[in-house]
Amino acid sequence: MQAAAETVDGVFRALSDPTRRHVLERLSRSPASVSELAAPFDMALPSFVAHLRVLEGSGLVRSKKTGRVRTYQLVPRRLKLAEDWLGRQRALWERRLDQLDDYLLALKETEK
Amino acid sequence: MQAAAETVDGVFRALSDPTRRHVLERLSRSPASVSELAAPFDMALPSFVAHLRVLEGSGLVRSKKTGRVRTYQLVPRRLKLAEDWLGRQRALWERRLDQLDDYLLALKETEK
Numbered sequence: 001m002q003a004a005a006e007t008v009d010g011v012f013r014a015l016s017d018p019t020r021r022h023v024l025e026r027l028s029r030s031p032a033s034v035s036e037l038a039a040p041f042d043m044a045l046p047s048f049v050a051h052l053r054v055l056e057g058s059g060l061v062r063s064k065k066t067g068r069v070r071t072y073q074l075v076p077r078r079l080k081l082a083e084d085w086l087g088r089q090r091a092l093w094e095r096r097l098d099q100l101d102d103y104l105l106a107l108k109e110t111e112k
Numbered sequence: 113m114q115a116a117a118e119t120v121d122g123v124f125r126a127l128s129d130p131t132r133r134h135v136l137e138r139l140s141r142s143p144a145s146v147s148e149l150a151a152p153f154d155m156a157l158p159s160f161v162a163h164l165r166v167l168e169g170s171g172l173v174r175s176k177k178t179g180r181v182r183t184y185q186l187v188p189r190r191l192k193l194a195e196d197w198l199g200r201q202r203a204l205w206e207r208r209l210d211q212l213d214d215y216l217l218a219l220k221e222t223e224k
Contacts, residue, residue: 005130016124018117021197028204076205079198085133086195092140093188 007059011082014058019043019051024074027061031073119171123194126170131155131163136186139173143185 014020023037038048052072055061059078063070126132135149150160164184167173171190175182 005133008133009128009130012124012128015194015197016121016128018121021117021120024201025204028201029208074205076202079201079205082127083195083198083202085127086191086198089136089140089191090188090195092137093186093191096141 008081008085010058011060011078014054014060015082017051017054019048020055023051023055023072024060024079027072027074031071033069033071037072120193120197122170123172123190126166126172127194129163129166131160132167135163135167135184136172136191139184139186143183145181145183149184 015024019041022040026032026037026040034049034052037052038045041048052061052063056063056072060075061072062075063072065071127136131153134152138144138149138152146161146164149164150157153160164173164175168175168184172187173184174187175184177183
C-alpha cells in the first residue's frame with residue numbers, strides 16, 4: 001500500500017531539522033521523558049516542546065503521560081515510509097545504471 | 113564522513129513536497145528538460161521553477177543549459193545522505209530489538 005503523500009510530506013518535514021533528528025536518534029536507543037530529551041539542548045522548553053509536537057504530528061513518535069511525566073517512544077514503521085520511498089528511487093536509479101552498462105557492452109561488441 | 117547537518121536538513125526539506133518527489137522520481141529514470149518535467153503538473157511555470165530551485169539548492173539535482181533548454185539530472189549521492197541517516201536509525205533500533213530478545217531469553221532461563 002502506498003502511503004498518502006501528506007503522510008510522507010510530514011515525515012520528511014519532521015526529519016529536516018537537526019534538533020528533531022537528534023531526538024529521534026536518542027529515541028532509537030530507548031523511550032525517554034521530555035526532560036531527558038531536552039537535557040542536551042540549550043533551548044527554551046516551549047521551543048523544544050514545539051519540536052516534539054512536530055515529531056508526534058508526523059507519527060514518527062508517540063507519547064504517553066504517567067502522572068506528571070510524559071514519555072516519548074519511536075514509531076519505527078513511520079520511519080520506514082521514508083526509507084521505502086528512498087529505496088524505490090535507488091532501485092530505479094540502479095536499473096538505469098544497469099541499462100547503461102548493457103548499452104556500453106553492446107556498443108563495445110559492435111565495435112569489434 | 114558525517115555530512116553537515118544543514119546539508120541533511122536541506123535534503124529532507126526538499127523531499128517534504130509531493131511535486132518535488134515526483135520530479136525526483138522522473139529524474140531517477142533519465143535527465144529531462146524543464147518543460148518535460150513541468151508537463152504532468154497543472155501548475156504555473158514560476159511556481160514549478162521555484163520547486164526546481166529548491167531541489168537544486170539541496171544538491172539533489174543539477175542543471176545545465178544548452179542553448180535555450182535547461183536540462184536537469186539527479187545527483188544520487190545526495191539522496192544517499194538521507195538513506196544513510198535512516199539506515200543508522202534502523203541499525204540502532206534493530207540492535208535494541210536484539211537486546212530485548214537477549215533479555216527475554218535470559219529471563220526465560222532464570223524461570224526454569
